[in-house]
Amino acid sequence: MNDAPGDHILRVADITRPLEFDTARPLEVEVGCGKGRFLTARAKANPDCDFLGIERMLGRVRLFDGKCRRGGIDNAKVLRLEALYTFHYLLPAHGVRTVYVFFPDPWPKRKHRSHRLFGPLFLNALWKRLEIGGKIEFATDHEEYFGVVKDCFAADGRFEEVAPMERPRELWTEFETLFRGQGLAVHSAAWRSLPASDEPLAPLTVPPEAEPRQIAGR
Ligand SMILES: C[S@@+](CC[C@H](N)C(=O)[O-])C[C@H]1O[C@@H](n2cnc3c(N)ncnc32)[C@H](O)[C@@H]1O
Numbered sequence: 001m002n003d004a005p006g007d008h009i010l011r012v013a014d015i016t017r018p019l020e021f022d023t024a025r026p027l028e029v030e031v032g033c034g035k036g037r038f039l040t041a042r043a044k045a046n047p048d049c050d051f052l053g054i055e056r057m058l059g060r061v062r063l064f065d066g067k068c069r070r071g072g073i074d075n076a077k078v079l080r081l082e083a084l085y086t087f088h089y090l091l092p093a094h095g096v097r098t099v100y101v102f103f104p105d106p107w108p109k110r111k112h113r114s115h116r117l118f119g120p121l122f123l124n125a126l127w128k129r130l131e132i133g134g135k136i137e138f139a140t141d142h143e144e145y146f147g148v149v150k151d152c153f154a155a156d157g158r159f160e161e162v163a164p165m166e167r168p169r170e171l172w173t174e175f176e177t178l179f180r181g182q183g184l185a186v187h188s189a190a191w192r193s194l195p196a197s198d199e200p201l202a203p204l205t206v207p208p209e210a211e212p213r214q215i216a217g218r
Contacts, residue, residue: 008068009061010052010079012090019079019090025050029091029129030100031083031117032056036064036076038102038173043068043076049097051076054083083117087125088204096129099136103175106142118149120156121204127158128201130193137165139188141179146187159191 012019021027026049030039033053043051055061055078064078079086107115126136136159140146153159167188176186 003069003072005062005069006065008065008073008077010077012079012081015081015085015090017090018092021050021052021092021095023092023095025075026097027052027092027095028098028100029054029096030102031087032101032104033060033064033078034174035060036067036078037177038100038167038171040064040067040071040073040076041170043073044071047075049075053078054081054086056080056082084122084125085204087122087129088201091129093128094131094134097131097134099126099130099134100138101136102139102173103141103179104145106140106145108142108144116145116148118145118152120152123152123156123159124201127156127193127196128198132193132195135162135190135192137188137190139164139167139173139176139186141175141184141186143185143187146189150189153189153191158194158196160194162190162192164188164190 010019028039028042028049029052031054033039033055036053039051039053043049053064053076055064058080061078061080067073068076081090101117104117105115107113130136138149140149150161153161172180180186
């Protein structure tokens with residue numbers, strides 16, 4: 001039983017080594033899990049699966065941890081790390097049954113679009129980590145981004161669109177509860193991964209504009 005503060009926060013001593021999971025138990029992963037409303041409810045209802053949330057904001061990670069402790073949830077952990085890096089380097093190959101991405105930051109301004117999660121790099125890493133036949137569930141309030149994400153998957157022959165899961169109110173995320181309360185529309189879609197040629201992932205590179213700048217004279 002995990003019940004001390006921080007017990008549900010996954011500590012990674014060496015971020016160059018892949019994470020290890022119990023391969024006898026299905027693994028589900030949520031990207032940008034926030035305070036964990038969805039994933040902790042799902043973990044509580046599915047004690048035979050393991051759940052990993054990935055979230056970069058420390059305050060939200062701590063709230064996720066608190067929810068697990070108060071709820072007596074033993075099968076969920078949260079990792080405070082960048083999602084693309086985690087998918088690219090740390091998750092087991094074809095070891096994840098379901099990935100959830102709910103209300104990812106839509107980066108609506110044109111000049112910020114390169115920050116969006118969905119694109120060829122994420123789809124490559126996603127396919128590599130999903131079990132063949134594993135699913136990705138996606139939801140957003142942002143109609144334009146919804147169209148972009150659907151186009152990304154439609155252009156990638158390694159995925160086929162399937163019906164999204166039914167999510168009753170207790171499986172709404174924090175942002176979703178807010179958006180639905182404001183009467184905003186929520187767009188949902190899901191895809192299943194298909195067998196395909198299993199190439200190694202090319203190393204992630206940092207674009208020149210994102211390289212740390214040299215400070216003159218130092
Ligand atoms: C708009 S919020 C949605 C949170 C939650 N999914 C919900 O629906 O309530 C997006 C979340 O994703 C996290 N996030 C955004 N980009 C991330 C990244 N690259 N790696 C890890 N977390 C990320 C943010 O910190 C934030 O908590």
